[in-house]
Amino acid sequence: MTDKRTQFVHTGYEMDPATQAVTPPIYRATTYHQADPWNPPVYDYARSGNPTRHAFEQAMADLEHGVKGFAFSSGMAALTAAFMLLSQGDHLIVTRDCQGGTQRVLRGVFSRFGIQVSYVDTEDFDALEKAVKPNTQAILVENFSNPFLHVTDMPRLAKWAHEHHLLVMVDNTFITPYLQNPLTLGADLVIHSATKMIGGHSDITAGVAVAKEEDLARRLYFIQNACGAILSPDDAYMSLRGLHTLPVRMDRAQDTAMQLATALVTHPQVQRVYYPGLKTHPGHEVAKQTMRGFGQMLTIRLKDARLVPELARHLRLARVGAGFGGTETIISLPELHCHAALTPEERYERQITPDVVRISVGLESAADLLHDILEALDKAGS
Numbered sequence: 001m002t003d004k005r006t007q008f009v010h011t012g013y014e015m016d017p018a019t020q021a022v023t024p025p026i027y028r029a030t031t032y033h034q035a036d037p038w039n040p041p042v043y044d045y046a047r048s049g050n051p052t053r054h055a056f057e058q059a060m061a062d063l064e065h066g067v068k069g070f071a072f073s074s075g076m077a078a079l080t081a082a083f084m085l086l087s088q089g090d091h092l093i094v095t096r097d098c099q100g101g102t103q104r105v106l107r108g109v110f111s112r113f114g115i116q117v118s119y120v121d122t123e124d125f126d127a128l129e130k131a132v133k134p135n136t137q138a139i140l141v142e143n144f145s146n147p148f149l150h151v152t153d154m155p156r157l158a159k160w161a162h163e164h165h166l167l168v169m170v171d172n173t174f175i176t177p178y179l180q181n182p183l184t185l186g187a188d189l190v191i192h193s194a195t196k197m198i199g200g201h202s203d204i205t206a207g208v209a210v211a212k213e214e215d216l217a218r219r220l221y222f223i224q225n226a227c228g229a230i231l232s233p234d235d236a237y238m239s240l241r242g243l244h245t246l247p248v249r250m251d252r253a254q255d256t257a258m259q260l261a262t263a264l265v266t267h268p269q270v271q272r273v274y275y276p277g278l279k280t281h282p283g284h285e286v287a288k289q290t291m292r293g294f295g296q297m298l299t300i301r302l303k304d305a306r307l308v309p310e311l312a313r314h315l316r317l318a319r320v321g322a323g324f325g326g327t328e329t330i331i332s333l334p335e336l337h338c339h340a341a342l343t344p345e346e347r348y349e350r351q352i353t354p355d356v357v358r359i360s361v362g363l364e365s366a367a368d369l370l371h372d373i374l375e376a377l378d379k380a381g382s
């Protein structure tokens, strides 16, 4: 079975072994009767293992081509578990243009435990080479980056990182397992906020990590069970449900995203469009060679920050707020939403200024959505 779209329907979880039901039952039990406590059953306590969560974990491991998946109560909980693989005194390299929450937890929590961090553009191999220190243990790549959708050449990066004996972790939330599988390109661990495209309907908070090899899986399982930020059975069910339609949603949304990006390039109120599908995007060729699509996220820089409130006010279909990957188009203002955790200086240094608008393209008809956004921009500029 080679077609990805088929794989998302027939994932690692096929049927309920007890009844042949085509979707998994939601097991809410927290404990299980042990007829022979000296030979405990597979499931004994809900934090340690749950069949519904396991179904989602199994599906993700299958889709990302890893040995095991681990589902967490949020994307941040999954990233936190990944950071807990590190020890005091370790140095970590992180994609510079990454989501604010990653920077918040590293700065506000892990710095107190002696984890050092350097933020580097992970598509720039000269900068990466300069950033490596004797105590560098790992690299976290966010691909595409947020909000400017830089593209990291994953096979090249993994090769480079392994030459330096680094653990390669990839936050694959933007690309999804449909468009790229970092583990097959050399990464060791892939992490998702399932709150976004995997859940796909703006109605669950979830995270997941998939390990390529047993040793890493064993260490991550220890952290999941010991620290306990597990995904609930109900949200595990919803995450699995979302996975099944991810390719259909992504195909539709990225088709619209390409049309929208193309239309915005020539709009008089738009200074710049950041979308990997555009030939003018610096990462276009790498994305074309290493990914199966360009995704549903795009970012624009308007000619004047004063246009932004006007744009927001005139939108009729698109919603304005944090988050992305839902069925509805969501317009985020990175300064107020995904990058609010940064200081104003950090945002300025990263060019996250009030004229930047990020768009998560949803499933509205392309014609309706283009009309909504282009008309709102026209009105904003008049």
Ligand SMILES: *Cc1c(COP(=O)(O)O)cnc(C)c1O
Pocket (backbone or CB within 6 Å): 074, 075, 076, 077, 079, 099, 101, 142, 146, 171, 173, 174, 192, 193, 194, 195, 196, 205, 206, 207
């Ligand atoms: C949203 C997001 C996270 C955090 O996920 P939550 O589910 O909100 O905790 C992590 N990484 C990326 C790239 C994200 O977009």
